[in-house]
Amino acid sequence: FLSSVPSxxxxxxxxxxxxxxxxxxxxxxxxxxxxxxxxxxxAIVGVAIYIGGAGLExxxxxLMIQALADPQDFVVEQALRSLASMAELGLLHRSKxxxxxxxxxxxxxxxxxxxxxxxxxxxxxxxxYLSVADVRILVxxxxxxxxxxxxxxxxxxxxxxxxxxxxxxxxxxLALEWAKRxxxxxxxxxxxxxxxxxxxxxxxxxxxxxxxxxGPRALARTPKNDEDEQWLGRLRNAGMTQEDEMxxxxxxxxxxxxxxxxKKEGRTDQDSLFEDVISLTRLDxxxxxxxxxxxxQAYQERAKDQDLSERSIAExxxxxxxxxxxxxxxxxxxxxxxxxxAAGGLAVTSETSxxxxxQPRRLSGVKKQASGSLSSSPSSAMGLLGERGARSKPSxxxxxxxxxxxxxxxPAVATADxxxxxxxxxxxxxxxxxSPGPQSRPRVPERARSRRAVHSYAGNDPTxxxxxxxxxxxxxxxxxxxxxxxxxxxxxxHIASSTNNISGPWHxxxxxxxxxxxxxxxxxxxxxxxxxxxxxxxxxxxxxxxxDSSRLERNVTHRSRHTYKLAPxxxxxxxxxxxxxxxxxxxxxxxxxxxxxxxxxxxxxTTKYGKIRLLRDWQMPTSSxxxxxxxxxxxxRGDTASTLVLAxxxxxxLSIDLRSTLIMFELHVQPQHGxxxxxxxxxxxxxxxxxxxxxxxxxxxxxxxVRLKSWAMPSAxxxxxxxxxxxxxxxxxxxxxxxxxxxxGEITVWSIEKGICYEAYRPMNTKGAERxxxxxxxxxxxDDERPDGQLxxxxxxxxxxxxxxxxxxxxxxxxTPMYFGAQQEENDRDDSNVFAVSGGPDGRVRxxxxxxxxxxxxxxxxxxxxxxxxxxxxxSMLGLDTRVLSEKSxxxxxxxxxxxESNKIASNAAATGPVSAKRSTGGAARSGGPKPSRYDxxxxxxxxxxxxxxxxxxxxxxxxxxxxxxxxADRAGQVxxxx
Numbered sequence: 001f002l003s004s005v006p007s008x009x010x011x012x013x014x015x016x017x018x019x020x021x022x023x024x025x026x027x028x029x030x031x032x033x034x035x036x037x038x039x040x041x042x043a044i045v046g047v048a049i050y051i052g053g054a055g056l057e058x059x060x061x062x063l064m065i066q067a068l069a070d071p072q073d074f075v076v077e078q079a080l081r082s083l084a085s086m087a088e089l090g091l092l093h094r095s096k097x098x099x100x101x102x103x104x105x106x107x108x109x110x111x112x113x114x115x116x117x118x119x120x121x122x123x124x125x126x127x128x129y130l131s132v133a134d135v136r137i138l139v140x141x142x143x144x145x146x147x148x149x150x151x152x153x154x155x156x157x158x159x160x161x162x163x164x165x166x167x168x169x170x171x172x173x174l175a176l177e178w179a180k181r182x183x184x185x186x187x188x189x190x191x192x193x194x195x196x197x198x199x200x201x202x203x204x205x206x207x208x209x210x211x212x213x214x215g216p217r218a219l220a221r222t223p224k225n226d227e228d229e230q231w232l233g234r235l236r237n238a239g240m241t242q243e244d245e246m247x248x249x250x251x252x253x254x255x256x257x258x259x260x261x262x263k264k265e266g267r268t269d270q271d272s273l274f275e276d277v278i279s280l281t282r283l284d285x286x287x288x289x290x291x292x293x294x295x296x297q298a299y300q301e302r303a304k305d306q307d308l309s310e311r312s313i314a315e316x317x318x319x320x321x322x323x324x325x326x327x328x329x330x331x332x333x334x335x336x337x338x339x340x341x342a343a344g345g346l347a348v349t350s351e352t353s354x355x356x357x358x359q360p361r362r363l364s365g366v367k368k369q370a371s372g373s374l375s376s377s378p379s380s381a382m383g384l385l386g387e388r389g390a391r392s393k394p395s396x397x398x399x400x401x402x403x404x405x406x407x408x409x410x411p412a413v414a415t416a417d418x419x420x421x422x423x424x425x426x427x428x429x430x431x432x433x434x435s436p437g438p439q440s441r442p443r444v445p446e447r448a449r450s451r452r453a454v455h456s457y458a459g460n461d462p463t464x465x466x467x468x469x470x471x472x473x474x475x476x477x478x479x480x481x482x483x484x485x486x487x488x489x490x491x492x493x494h495i496a497s498s499t500n501n502i503s504g505p506w507h508x509x510x511x512x513x514x515x516x517x518x519x520x521x522x523x524x525x526x527x528x529x530x531x532x533x534x535x536x537x538x539x540x541x542x543x544x545x546x547x548d549s550s551r552l553e554r555n556v557t558h559r560s561r562h563t564y565k566l567a568p569x570x571x572x573x574x575x576x577x578x579x580x581x582x583x584x585x586x587x588x589x590x591x592x593x594x595x596x597x598x599x600x601x602x603x604x605x606t607t608k609y610g611k612i613r614l615l616r617d618w619q620m621p622t623s624s625x626x627x628x629x630x631x632x633x634x635x636x637r638g639d640t641a642s643t644l645v646l647a648x649x650x651x652x653x654l655s656i657d658l659r660s661t662l663i664m665f666e667l668h669v670q671p672q673h674g675x676x677x678x679x680x681x682x683x684x685x686x687x688x689x690x691x692x693x694x695x696x697x698x699x700x701x702x703x704x705x706v707r708l709k710s711w712a713m714p715s716a717x718x719x720x721x722x723x724x725x726x727x728x729x730x731x732x733x734x735x736x737x738x739x740x741x742x743x744x745g746e747i748t749v750w751s752i753e754k755g756i757c758y759e760a761y762r763p764m765n766t767k768g769a770e771r772x773x774x775x776x777x778x779x780x781x782x783d784d785e786r787p788d789g790q791l792x793x794x795x796x797x798x799x800x801x802x803x804x805x806x807x808x809x810x811x812x813x814x815x816t817p818m819y820f821g822a823q824q825e826e827n828d829r830d831d832s833n834v835f836a837v838s839g840g841p842d843g844r845v846r847x848x849x850x851x852x853x854x855x856x857x858x859x860x861x862x863x864x865x866x867x868x869x870x871x872x873x874x875x876s877m878l879g880l881d882t883r884v885l886s887e888k889s890x891x892x893x894x895x896x897x898x899x900x901e902s903n904k905i906a907s908n909a910a911a912t913g914p915v916s917a918k919r920s921t922g923g924a925a926r927s928g929g930p931k932p933s934r935y936d937x938x939x940x941x942x943x944x945x946x947x948x949x950x951x952x953x954x955x956x957x958x959x960x961x962x963x964x965x966x967x968x969a970d971r972a973g974q975v976x977x978x979x
Contacts, residue, residue: 002028002039006046018055021047029063032265034072041067041075041082048091056091065103069257071265073112080104080118087125097126098138098207105143106211106250108159111169117160124156142209145246167247171240172255175248178231179259187228191256211250219245291456292472294480298454475640482615483583483597483642483658489530492824492832495964498979505823505833506964508847510859511979512947513965514558518545519973523954525575526969529582532961533600533607534561536584537975538572544586546598549961550607552977561609564596574633578642578658583615585644585658587630591620593646595658618661624650632678636685647676647690653700665705669698673710673782680722680736689752691719695741696782699752711755711779713741717814725749726822727834737836739816742776745840747818747848755779757882761848763840764871764887774879814841817955817968837966839953845968845978848885856885859966859978861948949976 005025009017025047028040041064048056067079083100086092092100100122107119123143127135135154144150147162182188224232240248280287455468480486495506521540528535538544546562566572570588577584583597594617599610622628630646635658637643642658653667653676667688669676674694681688681702690698695713700706713719721739725732735758739747742760749759757777817839822832834850842861849855856873869890876884951972959965959977966978 002043005043006050009047009050014051017047018051018059022051022055022059026059026063029067034070034075037067037070037072037075038078041078045082045085045089048086049089053091053093056086057093057096061096061100065100068103068107069254069261071258071262073115076107077112077114077118080107080115080122084118084122084125087122088128090129092126094130094134097130098142101126101139101142102207102210105146105209106254108143108146108163109166109247109250111166111172116163116166120156120159120163124154124159127154138207141212142207145209145211145214145250164243164247167244167251168239170238171235171244171248172251174235174238175251175255176259176262178235179255180263183227184225185227185231186223186225187231188252188256189223191252194253211246214246214249216242216246218249222249288457290468292476293454483578483581483595485581487530487580487582489580490532490960492822494823495958495960496962498963505835505849505855507849507855507857508859508964508966508978510857512860512976513979514552514977516547516558516560516975516977517973518560518563519543519975521571521973522971523969523973523975524572526955526957526967526975527575527577527584528957528959528967530577530580532959533582533602534598535957535959535967536575536577537969538575538586539973540571541973542566542568542570542572542588544572544575544584544596546609546612547975548607548609549959549965552959552965553962562598562612564594564612566590566594567592574630574646576633576635576644578635578644579637585633585635587620587633587646589627589629591622591627591629593618593620593630593644593656616658616661620646620648620654621663622648622650626650628652630654631676634679634681636681638685643685645679645681645688647679649675651675653679653688653690655702667700667705667707670710673698674718677718677720677740678722680724683724683733687752689722689736691722691738691740693718695719697738697741697779710782712782712785713738714776714778714780715741715743717741717744720815721747721818723818723820725834726820727832737818737820739818739838740814744814745816745838745842747816747836747838748777750779755781759850760878760882760884761836761838762884762886763838763842763844763846764889772876772878772884774882777878777882815952815954816840817953819956819958821958837956837958839949839956839968841952843949843951843953843970845948845953845956845966845976846887847966850885853885856887860968860976949974 005021009021012020025040025044028036031037044060044064048060064079064083068076070076070079083104087097087100104119104122107115108123110116110119123139127139130139139154140151143159146164148164149162151158151162178185179188179191219232235248454472457464457468459465494504497506498509498511516537519537519539519541523537523539525538526535532549534546534548536544536546542565544564544566545560546564547558548561552558564586566586566588567590570590570592572586573589574587575584578595581597582600583595586594586596588594595615597613597615599613601608601610620628620630628648628650631649632647633644635642635644641664643664644656644658646654646656648654651669651671653669655664655666656662657664669690669692673696674692676690677693679688679690686701686703687708688700688702690700692698695716695718697711697713697719699708699710701708717740719738719740721737723737725735725737727733727735734753735749735751737747737749742748743762744765745763747761748757750757757779760777762772819837820834821836822834824832833852835855836848836850837845837859838848839845844861845859847855847857847859853873853875858871871887872890874886874888876886878884949968949970949972951970951974953968953970955969957967959967963979967975968978969975
């Protein structure tokens with residue numbers, strides 16, 4: 001009815017519309033339904049246009065001003081929107097405009113964003129027909145008390161930016177509760193007598209703001225008693241500041257009137273229909289639990305049928321507007337459906353009909369519908385295929401023009417109209433006749449009969465069956481169907497050692513076990529399978545190789561089990577496993593993304609590998625003219641999606657659903673921060689931290705897809721690795737391990753929440769000791785920095801670092817790959833022994849025990865000369881929070897008493913065989929005796945030549961099966977395995 005009120009005004013005329021329509025509409029506001037009130041204010045604008053200024057000022061405006069004190073925020077917002085519409089139409093007189101602006105301006109500080117924006121909209125709309133002088137002299141003083149800075153022009157965007165902070169929602173709700181429960185207080189006495197929200201505000205010219213005298217000390221001058229002081233104390237405890245005191249006074253009449261309406265309408269005792277929770281037990285409804293089977297074959301069949309039944313909006317519009325296109329289905333309906341012969345029976349359909357063979361799924365649904373029985377199978381006409389597969393619908397346009405009826409009647413219209421009319425109701429007629437004999441009944445495929453068994457629903461409701469089919473397809477774990485089976489991650493405990501007589505946490509002994517040299521170019525990534533049965537290596541030679549873990553111990557010569565080759569000329573840029581599966585995702589430099597599955601079957605003593613299967617390969621969509629490819633990738637599984645997150649060289653973060661290979665969303669790193677080099681996600685997948693090539697960290701909220709913060713690391717060195725700290729304690733849960741952004745070879749542990757560095761692992765500096773300062777471990781907030789500040793920081797770091805200024809290759813000279821792991825204690829699962837493995841720019845691989853100095857050691861590249869002594873490790877503190885674990889040479893001055901010599905296996909030759917014996921010989925030569933000859937020096941230095949990397953280390957990893965091993969790869973394409 002309310003939508004037709006303007007038409008009724010035209011019908012009754014000016015005089016009778018004011019007498020009849022307005023008096024009738026006023027009764028709608030007596031109802032407590034807020035939706036009815038909102039509909040009233042939407043319709044009142046059209047009435048105001050017709051009845052003119054007199055009826056508007058005498059009847060409509062008083063009702064709208066009173067509605068501003070409604071306890072429901074939706075009503076207040078809609079009343080403000082209607083006032084703004086009237087102001088834009090020029091229905092308000094100038095004198096009334098000042099009064100309305102003075103009343104509405106206080107709502108610009110309302111905590112509800114919709115009310116705040118509606119108030120700003122009205123203030124700006126009220127100045128539509130005012131001159132610049134009127135705005136400056138008359139309007140600006142009315143809104144000035146609510147602004148933090150003066151305005152140059154009165155536009156919505158500028159006004160929203162210039163407003164003070166709104167009153168906190170908790171403070172407003174507590175003040176509303178105070179107004180409802182006032183007893184002896186005198187604070188609200190002036191609100192009872194105020195008439196500002198009764199459309200009788202100031203009439204002076206020039207108008208003055210009703211809150212102009214509410215200064216910082218206005219609340220102190222307001223009369224109060226002990227009860228009021230107690231409530232004010234509660235407001236201050238709820239978060240009210242001195243700045244908010246003026247806002248409470250501005251909203252005092254609004255709060256008082258809203259509280260009185262709430263008491264009158266009884267909103268505290270009973271909620272509205274839409275705010276109430278419907279109880280199924282109160283309605284005597286017993287929920288039924290449906291259990292789905294984890295059948296991969298059934299899921300694949302359902303998914304195919306869902307694809308056949310779904311159509312896009314574009315296809316539906318094209319079918320409705322265009323000619324009939326589904327000719328194959330039309331032929332199917334003519335040749336595939338058994339037709340009734342002259343005797344009333346059913347003619348047997350030939351099994352060699354080509355239309356039937358080409359579309360078997362649609363045919364099965366049509367046959368069931370033609371037989372007259374309502375099948376309970378999800379593949380029936382009302383099941384998975386829906387109505388589209390149940391009957392032939394030539395087009396929507398044909399339904400409007402009646403072409404469907406004519407098409408059905410055409411074969412019989414020339415002979416007998418009665419027969420044609422009978423065929424139109426064939427489903428009802430067929431259901432009343434006897435079933436045909438077995439020899440003439442169409443045979444139902446066995447697959448269609450067995451597809452009902454995917455869930456435990458025993459009913460025959462076609463709507464429920466269709467819903468269950470849709471839920472089954474949407475919620476089925478596709479990872480188990482395509483990328484699976486799901487692999488149980490390796491149990492986190494003490495890592496097994498190659499020598500069983502060692503108790504306690506695992507520490508690598510530094511013995512070279514194998515050198516894998518099949519790659520011919522730089523190895524960019526090493527990833528270990530979730531169950532540590534094998535590991536993968538990706539290289540610039542365009543291959544990804546699969547290495548069996550168990551064969552590293554048994555075999556003397558080592559060969560990869562599988563090799564996956566990319567396109568010719570393409571390099572592998574990133575690599576990751578699909579979470580808890582043996583399927584990996586690899587990206588190439590040509591922009592291609594490959595998802596490959598490795599079939600692994602383990603028996604008692606051996607592991608069998610099947611063929612590599614390519615599951616997905618598609619080109620990364622890009623709109624940039626340059627070549628775009630992924631530089632880092634991670635995968636995680638959610639409740640409804642299998643998400644692959646990619647960081648590209650052009651500054652994009654892509655979130656891709658592997659089920660449909662569609663981009664769910666994309667984020668853009670700021671260009672001045674550099675291009676992404678690495679990233680990591682939170683444990684709950686609610687945030688993402690990106691490290692860039694200019695030493696910048698960007699924190700993103702994945703729930704709202706907004707950038708929260710940006711920090712600059714102490715140095716503009718690329719952040720090449722990011723990893724969550726493996727300890728799961730509450731204090732260390734959100735800490736992140738970072739490689740890059742500090743001194744060469746260092747790895748650090750930071751708290752993202754506080755921006756504090758808690759741990760730093762500092763290797764020995766071969767060029768002399770660098771002085772450590774607390775400023776070297778502080779993050780700089782870039783949100784408050786000038787635009788040219790980042791450029792000057794990068795330029796200063798490059799000029800100060802000769803390695804950066806003279807570098808001509810694409811690889812960072814300070815690349816420090818790292819891996820953090822944890823070994824859980826058997827007695828206490830919350831306690832874990834955290835360790836780190838790093839590969840420094842000096843070609844050495846180090847093992848850091850985060851809690852025990854005696855566990856730290858070098859794994860490879862320990863000596864460059866025979867006279868070099870083993871390093872020592874010491875703790876130190878920088879400030880109150882940062883703990884630094886430093887590696888120093890044995891002859892360094894000022895060594896702390898806590899420094900413990902690295903327990904390299906050279907000190908125990910009998911336990912580790914001939915290699916240890918040789919190292920022990922070298923240690924004896926250092927400790928004393930005559931100086932070795934030149935021949936002995938060359939021989940001793942050659943012993944360790946093949947034990948370490950001769951090129952830059954590019955990645956490290958830890959393999960825990962069959963025992964603990966450290967994997968390290970370099971730019972020459974070699975992988976070293978140490979135990």
